[in-house]
Amino acid sequence: MKVGVLTGGGDCPGLNAVIRAVARRSFSRGSDVVGVREGWRGLVEGKFEPLGPREVSGLLPRGGTVLGTSRTNPYTVDGVQAVLENFQRAGLQALVAIGGEDTLGVASRLHAEHDLPVVGVPKTIDNDLSATDYTFGFDTAVWICTEAIDRLHTTAESHNRVMVVEVMGRHTGWIAVMSGIAGGADMILIPEQPITVEAACAAIQHRHERGKDFSIVVVSEGYELTYDSGERRQVAQEAASTDQFGHVRLGGVGHELGAEIEERTGYETRVTVLGHVQRGGSPTPRDRVLATRYGLKAAELIGEGRFGQMAALQGDDVVDVSLAEATAELKTVPEDWYAVAQAFFG
Ligand code: F6P
Numbered sequence: 001m002k003v004g005v006l007t008g009g010g011d012c013p014g015l016n017a018v019i020r021a022v023a024r025r026s027f028s029r030g031s032d033v034v035g036v037r038e039g040w041r042g043l044v045e046g047k048f049e050p051l052g053p054r055e056v057s058g059l060l061p062r063g064g065t066v067l068g069t070s071r072t073n074p075y076t077v078d079g080v081q082a083v084l085e086n087f088q089r090a091g092l093q094a095l096v097a098i099g100g101e102d103t104l105g106v107a108s109r110l111h112a113e114h115d116l117p118v119v120g121v122p123k124t125i126d127n128d129l130s131a132t133d134y135t136f137g138f139d140t141a142v143w144i145c146t147e148a149i150d151r152l153h154t155t156a157e158s159h160n161r162v163m164v165v166e167v168m169g170r171h172t173g174w175i176a177v178m179s180g181i182a183g184g185a186d187m188i189l190i191p192e193q194p195i196t197v198e199a200a201c202a203a204i205q206h207r208h209e210r211g212k213d214f215s216i217v218v219v220s221e222g223y224e225l226t227y228d229s230g231e232r233r234q235v236a237q238e239a240a241s242t243d244q245f246g247h248v249r250l251g252g253v254g255h256e257l258g259a260e261i262e263e264r265t266g267y268e269t270r271v272t273v274l275g276h277v278q279r280g281g282s283p284t285p286r287d288r289v290l291a292t293r294y295g296l297k298a299a300e301l302i303g304e305g306r307f308g309q310m311a312a313l314q315g316d317d318v319v320d321v322s323l324a325e326a327t328a329e330l331k332t333v334p335e336d337w338y339a340v341a342q343a344f345f346g
Pocket of ligand 1: 009168
């Protein structure tokens with residue numbers, strides 16, 4: 001059997017660990033493995049490279065993806081036919097698509113509409129895929145953000161400042177909530193539970209009135225500035241257009257929020273935007289293990305001919321769920337998780 005592997009969407013730590021695990025399990029089953037370059041673009045344009053034992057050696061701790069990635073959507077570039085033809089031409093009998101809602105959404109459609117023999121592996125630092133408790137890459141991002149918050153604490157305290165930390169999370173506040181709880185944030189603003197700017201400032205003021213001279217505010221890039229008047233405003237990069245999946249490039253809400261806090265409370269405020277640092281570097285041990293388990297599961301699903309499925313974590317077990325279910329809707333932060341964070345606001 002010839003198994004193709006692709007990585008699509010934003011990169012994240014652990015992609016290479018999945019590639020390694022898929023390849024190692026496939027080799028031991030007697031299959032050949034082919035890397036598809038740059039996500040779905042590789043299938044649209046016919047870009048492949050053989051992956052042998054040498055190519056997958058040393059990948060476990062390595063960040064990024066050795067296959068490259070892109071946000072190419074075959075459905076918006078009229079590339080579906082090319083995907084199907086190149087898949088045949090390369091002699092592939094199965095495909096592992098490693099990605100988030102966009103990449104796996106395409107996989108799900110190609111399976112449903114064209115019977116493409118594909119299985120999925122859930123990747124995204126945002127942790128917003130349904131039907132799995134965790135995606136790999138998330139733990140590493142949370143670890144990076146928590147470390148940053150710890151470091152900001154000491155400088156905030158020394159200068160009696162408010163520190164605003166903007167973290168990623170396009171549609172959901174998973175990174176903000178988890179790193180905020182772990183780092184002891186005094187206010188966390190996320191898209192799902194949009195506390196108003198006025199209420200956030202009042203909570204910060206309350207904290208300072210009870211004797212604390214500094215505050216840490218964590219904000220998700222996807223939080224819309226929300227006001228008591230009912231006004232809501234998303235902050236995006238000005239010149240950026242949408243990508244092939246219709247997403248605008250977010251970023252900048254931290255600076256606007258910081259200016260609001262300083263003006264409304266009078267407390268000196270500084271802003272840190274963590275940006276792509278959150279996606280870089282080596283995966284945590286937890287992400288290496290999760291990625292490895294997902295990769296093995298994907299290769300097993302292929303061996304069993306169970307296409308249209310995705311490896312998923314439920315509790316401590318790696319199971320499989322349908323791609324359709326996993327991509328039907330985003331997994332948002334539930335209220336009880338946010339309540340844990342809220343217990344320490346203000
Ligand atoms: O999807 C993961 C993610 O890191 C989001 O959190 C973020 O909004 C987006 O990707 C950034 O994309 P890009 O790398 O294209 O700027």
